Amino acid sequence: MLDTVSSLIMIAAVAITTFATRAASFLAFPKNKEVPPTVRYIGIILPPAVIGMLVVYCLRETQLFAYPYGLPELIACLAVIGLHAWRRNVLLSVGAGTVLYMVLVQMVFV
Amino acid sequence: MGGYRQALKRAFPYTVPVMAGYLFIGAAFGVMFADSGYNVLWAVLMSVVVYAGSGQYLATTFFVPGISILQAVFLTLMVNIRHVFYGLSLVDRYNRFGRKRWYLIFGMTDETYSLICTTDVPDDVDEEKFLLSITLLDQLYWIIGTAIGSLAMTVVAFDSTGIEFAMTALFIVMFMELWYRRSNRPAELIGLIAAVVCLAVFGADNFVLPTMLLIVAVILLGRKRLEKGRADADA
Numbered sequence: 001m002l003d004t005v006s007s008l009i010m011i012a013a014v015a016i017t018t019f020a021t022r023a024a025s026f027l028a029f030p031k032n033k034e035v036p037p038t039v040r041y042i043g044i045i046l047p048p049a050v051i052g053m054l055v056v057y058c059l060r061e062t063q064l065f066a067y068p069y070g071l072p073e074l075i076a077c078l079a080v081i082g083l084h085a086w087r088r089n090v091l092l093s094v095g096a097g098t099v100l101y102m103v104l105v106q107m108v109f110v
Numbered sequence: 111m112g113g114y115r116q117a118l119k120r121a122f123p124y125t126v127p128v129m130a131g132y133l134f135i136g137a138a139f140g141v142m143f144a145d146s147g148y149n150v151l152w153a154v155l156m157s158v159v160v161y162a163g164s165g166q167y168l169a170t171t172f173f174v175p176g177i178s179i180l181q182a183v184f185l186t187l188m189v190n191i192r193h194v195f196y197g198l199s200l201v202d203r204y205n206r207f208g209r210k211r212w213y214l215i216f217g218m219t220d221e222t223y224s225l226i227c228t229t230d231v232p233d234d235v236d237e238e239k240f241l242l243s244i245t246l247l248d249q250l251y252w253i254i255g256t257a258i259g260s261l262a263m264t265v266v267a268f269d270s271t272g273i274e275f276a277m278t279a280l281f282i283v284m285f286m287e288l289w290y291r292r293s294n295r296p297a298e299l300i301g302l303i304a305a306v307v308c309l310a311v312f313g314a315d316n317f318v319l320p321t322m323l324l325i326v327a328v329i330l331l332g333r334k335r336l337e338k339g340r341a342d343a344d345a
Contacts, residue, residue, distance in 0.1 A: 001146060001147035001148065001173060001174070002173050002174070002175065007148070007152065007173060009179065010169075010172055010173060010179065010182060011152075011155060011156055011159060011160065012159075013179045013182050013183055013186075014156075014160050014165065014166075014169045014172070014182060014183075014186050015159040015160045017182075017183045017186040017187055017190070018160050018161070018162045018165050018186060018190050018193075019215075019216055021187065021190040021191055021192075021193040021194050021197075022190075022193045022194075022196070022197055022215050022216065022218045023197065023212075023215050023216075024193075024194045024197060025194060025195075025197030025198040025200075025201050026197055026201060026204065026205075026211075026215055029201045029205070030205075031205045035201055035202045035205065038330070039198060039201060039202065040202050041329075041333065041337070042195075042198055042199055042326070042329065042330075043198070043199040043200065043201065043202050043203065044199075044340075045297045045329050045336060045340075046195060046196075046198070046199040046297070046325070046326075046329065047199055047223075047224075047227035047228070047288075047297075048288045048294040048295075048297040048298040048301065049297045049298065049300050049301030049304070049325045049329065050192075050195070050196065050199075050223070050224070050227075050301060050325075051224055051227070051228070051281060051284050051285050051288060051298065051301065052285060052297075052298045052299065052300070052301025052302035052303075052304075052305065053301040053302070053304065053305040053318075053321050053322070053325065054220055054224060054281045055278070055281045055282055055285055055302065055305075056302060056305035056306055056309060056321075057220075057305065057318065058274075058277055058278035058281055059278060060309055060314040060317070061314055072272075073278075076275060076278075076279070077278070077282060080279045080282050080283065081282060081286065084282070084283050084286050085286070090124075090127060090280075090283050091123075091126055091127065093279060093282075093283050094127040094130065094276055094279040094280050094283060095127075095130070097275065097279040097282075098130065098272070098273065098275045098276045098279055101272045101275035101278075101279075102270075102271065102272035102273060102275070104272070105271055105272040106269055106271055106272060
């Protein structure tokens with residue numbers, strides 16, 4: 001633990017740095033400046049790509065080459081996909097998938 | 111304040127999956143920060159002014175003598191650099207809004223960004239108020255989770271192992287919702303494949319920045335084909 005002043009300075013540093021990464025693009029293209037077509041194109045095409053990446057990001061710690069060989073993740077992901085294709089209800093898919101995964105890692109693949 | 115009540119009411123259902131996730135991963139941060147010797151006021155302060163999942167987890171390791179501010183800034187930059195690209199994709203949309211857009215920009219976490227990009231704004235609410243509502247609700251869940259974890263010192267009484275899968279499931283569902291629109295499919299696959307390749311090459315701790323760069327490179331190089339593909343798919 002640091003002293004109070006150092007702690008506050010540290011929090012400020014982390015807060016400002018985090019905000020800077022989020023604000024950088026908006027500072028580069030302020031309101032009164034025309035957004036170049038390339039950036040507009042990126043705005044359309046990037047979000048679906050980022051969500052593809054975030055799925056992998058969430059699963060990055062999966063143990064593929066040792067027990068349980070990614071089975072809990074595989075089963076739970078398939079359940080989410082199946083449920084969502086069937087009912088297309090976000091809360092149901094996320095809720096049931098999460099409960100299933102918790103049961104799998106806590107009781108089945110221990 | 112006209113319209114905010116309606117906007118909050120409309121936004122709430124979309125944020126429930128994030129609530130499930132944030133209460134618990136926020137609590138995990140509260141526990142970690144308590145372990146470093148910081149009480150609930152400090153933990154809540156962090157979640158109010160920083161508001162970043164993996165960024166705050168990482169930050170709990172900064173609060174020991176011997177870590178310089180410069181190191182902390184560098185490590186935070188590395189873990190959050192993907193947000194530069196998120197911002198790039200929202201410049202056009204947010205520049206139409208007033209000063210309050212800076213709160214949207216401040217609150218641009220992975221989950222909030224994805225939710226905002228995949229949700230069609232209902233017809234009967236103002237877009238800016240709706241997006242502000244989503245962002246505010248998400249941050250409230252995060253702050254409440256932080257406080258609970260910090261006070262309880264352990265992630266709630268029951269065994270919450272695996273609860274983090276709520277975030278995975280949420281991103282899978284968002285992925286599918288985008289998939290239903292054909293024109294999104296090539297970009298989704300580019301993101302997925304780029305991430306798998308970079309994960310295999312760079313490992314779990316270092317693959318996000320290479321993935322973002324690879325994605326941007328591919329979508330810029332393949333612009334002609336991708337734009338034509340989108341036009342054909344939507345036709």
